[in-house]
Amino acid sequence: MANLSDVAKKAGVSVTTVSRFLNGSLSLPDARAHQIRTAVDELRYVPNPHARRLSRGRSDAIGLVVPDIAGPFFARLVAAVEEEADRLGLGLVLHATLNRPARELRYLDSLRMRHLDGMIFVTNRAADSALLAAVRSCQHLVLLDEDVPGAKVPKVFCDNEAGGRMAGGYLAAMGHRSVLFVGGEADMVSGRRRYRGFEQEMHRVSDGPVRIERVLGRYIPETGRDAARRFLEMAPRPTAIFATSDEMLIGLIEVLRDALVTIPDDVSLLGFDDIGPLHLFAPPITAIRQPVRDLGRRALGVLLETLKTETGEAAPTEELLPVTLIERASVAPPTTRLKATANRKDMT
Amino acid sequence: MANLSDVAKKAGVSVTTVSRFLNGSLSLPDARAHQIRTAVDELRYVPNPHARRLSRGRSDAIGLVVPDIAGPFFARLVAAVEEEADRLGLGLVLHATLNRPARELRYLDSLRMRHLDGMIFVTNRAADSALLAAVRSCQHLVLLDEDVPGAKVPKVFCDNEAGGRMAGGYLAAMGHRSVLFVGGEADMVSGRRRYRGFEQEMHRVSDGPVRIERVLGRYIPETGRDAARRFLEMAPRPTAIFATSDEMLIGLIEVLRDALVTIPDDVSLLGFDDIGPLHLFAPPITAIRQPVRDLGRRALGVLLETLKTETGEAAPTEELLPVTLIERASVAPPTTRLKATANRKDMT
DNA sequence: GCCCCTTAGTAAAGCGTTTTACTAGCGCAT
DNA sequence: ATGCGCTAGTAAAACGCTTTACTAAGGGGC
Numbered sequence: 001m002a003n004l005s006d007v008a009k010k011a012g013v014s015v016t017t018v019s020r021f022l023n024g025s026l027s028l029p030d031a032r033a034h035q036i037r038t039a040v041d042e043l044r045y046v047p048n049p050h051a052r053r054l055s056r057g058r059s060d061a062i063g064l065v066v067p068d069i070a071g072p073f074f075a076r077l078v079a080a081v082e083e084e085a086d087r088l089g090l091g092l093v094l095h096a097t098l099n100r101p102a103r104e105l106r107y108l109d110s111l112r113m114r115h116l117d118g119m120i121f122v123t124n125r126a127a128d129s130a131l132l133a134a135v136r137s138c139q140h141l142v143l144l145d146e147d148v149p150g151a152k153v154p155k156v157f158c159d160n161e162a163g164g165r166m167a168g169g170y171l172a173a174m175g176h177r178s179v180l181f182v183g184g185e186a187d188m189v190s191g192r193r194r195y196r197g198f199e200q201e202m203h204r205v206s207d208g209p210v211r212i213e214r215v216l217g218r219y220i221p222e223t224g225r226d227a228a229r230r231f232l233e234m235a236p237r238p239t240a241i242f243a244t245s246d247e248m249l250i251g252l253i254e255v256l257r258d259a260l261v262t263i264p265d266d267v268s269l270l271g272f273d274d275i276g277p278l279h280l281f282a283p284p285i286t287a288i289r290q291p292v293r294d295l296g297r298r299a300l301g302v303l304l305e306t307l308k309t310e311t312g313e314a315a316p317t318e319e320l321l322p323v324t325l326i327e328r329a330s331v332a333p334p335t336t337r338l339k340a341t342a343n344r345k346d347m348t
Numbered sequence: 349m350a351n352l353s354d355v356a357k358k359a360g361v362s363v364t365t366v367s368r369f370l371n372g373s374l375s376l377p378d379a380r381a382h383q384i385r386t387a388v389d390e391l392r393y394v395p396n397p398h399a400r401r402l403s404r405g406r407s408d409a410i411g412l413v414v415p416d417i418a419g420p421f422f423a424r425l426v427a428a429v430e431e432e433a434d435r436l437g438l439g440l441v442l443h444a445t446l447n448r449p450a451r452e453l454r455y456l457d458s459l460r461m462r463h464l465d466g467m468i469f470v471t472n473r474a475a476d477s478a479l480l481a482a483v484r485s486c487q488h489l490v491l492l493d494e495d496v497p498g499a500k501v502p503k504v505f506c507d508n509e510a511g512g513r514m515a516g517g518y519l520a521a522m523g524h525r526s527v528l529f530v531g532g533e534a535d536m537v538s539g540r541r542r543y544r545g546f547e548q549e550m551h552r553v554s555d556g557p558v559r560i561e562r563v564l565g566r567y568i569p570e571t572g573r574d575a576a577r578r579f580l581e582m583a584p585r586p587t588a589i590f591a592t593s594d595e596m597l598i599g600l601i602e603v604l605r606d607a608l609v610t611i612p613d614d615v616s617l618l619g620f621d622d623i624g625p626l627h628l629f630a631p632p633i634t635a636i637r638q639p640v641r642d643l644g645r646r647a648l649g650v651l652l653e654t655l656k657t658e659t660g661e662a663a664p665t666e667e668l669l670p671v672t673l674i675e676r677a678s679v680a681p682p683t684t685r686l687k688a689t690a691n692r693k694d695m696t
Numbered sequence: 697g698c699c700c701c702t703t704a705g706t707a708a709a710g711c712g713t714t715t716t717a718c719t720a721g722c723g724c725a726t
Numbered sequence: 727a728t729g730c731g732c733t734a735g736t737a738a739a740a741c742g743c744t745t746t747a748c749t750a751a752g753g754g755g756c
Contacts, residue, residue: 046461051742054398075423094442113394282630399712
């Protein structure tokens with residue numbers, strides 16, 4: 001593998017000249033330029049990235065930390081960030097925390113070690129003080145999708161509160177007055193905001209008494225299953241469920257289906273995220289859609305701005321991206337029908 | 349940020365000593381060892397990875413190239429590889445080709461530039477000669493999931509032919525004699541193998557005349573939609589469809605549903621991959637399941653073996669991981685019923 | 697003829713490790 | 727007394743690039 005000095009020798013100039021020429025910090029007369037280019041081609045010279053990084057003190061690579069890559073939501077998010085990073089000529093080092101707090105800290109450390117130029121960080125749990133401290137000590141970090149309250153770093157989220165309002169308004173307008181909210185733990189900002197918007201708008205649109213039950217937990221199928229089991233024990237049962245993530249929704253449907261509860265006849269169902277092929281479920285699920293691609297893109301955009309301002313800390317902005325309601329067939333007006341079994345057909 | 353010579357100064361020894369001690373290639377009496385450890389702690393010293401990589405000539409990082417990260421199958425695959433890489437202390441640089449051949453070549457190049465220690469490469473298109481040449485010129489490469497025929501590198505696939513046989517045997521045993529195979533292009537090894545196994549076993553189990561229609565294309569929803577449209581025009585229509593990827597399956601179901609074709613009454617449906625929440629579809633879809641996690645793990649394992657043998661080229665092994673048939677409700681014996689509309693219920 | 701400016705470069709000092717090859721000193725057996 | 731082997735290190739050369747500060751040569755203006 002040829003190196004700079006091989007090229008320099010072949011072209012009959014010094015390494016400085018080659019380096020500066022190739023990096024555009026030196027312009028040369030045509031003859032010399034051509035000599036160098038020829039030497040590069042013939043030797044198939046390609047700069048050694050490790051040397052370059054050591055010398056320049058940066059990596060041209062950023063880190064992306066997500067809780068999990070396999071779930072549909074994070075998979076799309078990763079895809080969006082990767083695409084944008086590639087477009088900008090940046091490498092992407094991917095880390096999944098698999099919900100282990102220790103890993104979050106470890107990966108944040110890898111940023112501090114100046115291993116990476118910057119990092120996009122996605123958590124999915126309520127931040128504890130250790131995480132907050134770690135995040136605080138980092139520069140060139142942007143928080144995506146979920147907040148770490150108190151952290152003074154740029155943040156990019158979807159407009160969770162507006163999503164909650166859309167959901168609340170939609171269910172209320174359909175006539176629902178008794179609903180189950182399946183959401184993120186109370187100390188997670190996304191969960192709190194979704195709930196706040198939801199409750200607010202339910203009340204505003206209903207214009208009368210409203211009952212909102214709550215089951216909270218992580219954004220995973222098990223929380224959905226749990227919620228469904230709790231739902232089955234409620235008397236009277238709420239007439240609608242708002243599941244604030246696709247993963248929760250999937251768990252919920254599993255249990256509901258096993259219990260022979262039909263949607264939307266027995267209960268209406270409203271989702272959040274809208275990533276998985278919700279349109280193919282039985283019935284197709286109405287949901288609030290997150291602008292996942294934009295989230296990824298904006299996070300990277302914000303990170304880059306942070307990098308540009310040489311002053312360590314960037315302004316702790318918070319950017320909220322709009323969500324949309326995708327109407328399908330899982331929400332209907334409530335019925336008063338009490339018996340819960342009807343047309344079992346293509347449910348096993 | 350402290351460096352090695354700071355530590356050396358503080359501990360009153362040479363940098364060599366510190367470096368060798370920290371890397372375990374020098375053992376020291378307790379007193380010295382303690383001095384060094386103290387200095388490291390107090391200065392919060394952490395080795396500069398760029399320098400280390402330059403010096404050692406390796407990165408402790410591998411690349412993973414996939415066609416796309418957002419799809420459920422590749423998302424899981426990425427997750428599996430990431431998990432294993434992390435366990436081994438290796439960084440993972442992720443690249444998505446988004447089905448652009450030029451990108452595959454570019455990313456393979458990034459391996460050749462000794463940027464990375466090794467690479468796991470997943471393609472999803474029929475290999476052309478440019479790709480083959482590029483792959484051939486690479487060391488420390490392992491092919492995952494899809495073959496590049498002629499490449500002399502280690503390969504890890506699921507047992508596509510066995511999967512095809514399972515599918516064929518299952519449909520035949522259910523009584524189907526006229527089927528539609530929706531598969532990868534004929535020049536893709538995975539597609540060819542799935543088809544070969546499928547056809548073989550259909551014939552063997554049927555023990556009589558069999559009709560197999562084929563629609564081939566990329567493993568994406570559009571191919572499924574296309575296949576469904578073609579299916580609708582066939583007369584007589586096949587009684588079962590074998591869709592050899594989740595993505596194809598999704599497209600297929602969309603169109604079938606719009607055309608009011610019910611599953612499995614009007615046509616039986618059998619999938620492949622079994623990653624997406626197929627159990628929540630209407631009806632739950634029977635499918636051949638790929639061992640995605642194992643695929644990721646084994647690919648990394650094989651890559652590591654390749655790295656160990658200092659001799660550039662590793663034995664071009666081909667490892668086949670077993671698949672399983674997950675029985676659900678989308679396959680039934682064929683009916684002779686001709687009218688295609690019946691119990692429209694929870695399909696919009 | 698002198699000074700200054702521009703062009704066309706270059707020497708050398710980093711960047712922070714790792715690693716090879718070496719040494720100084722000491723105890724011990726011969 | 728000498729050679730050997732062991733302990734406890736060390737000096738210095740890589741690794742391959744970037745970048746700062748510098749120079750030599752040529753040309754133009756006065």
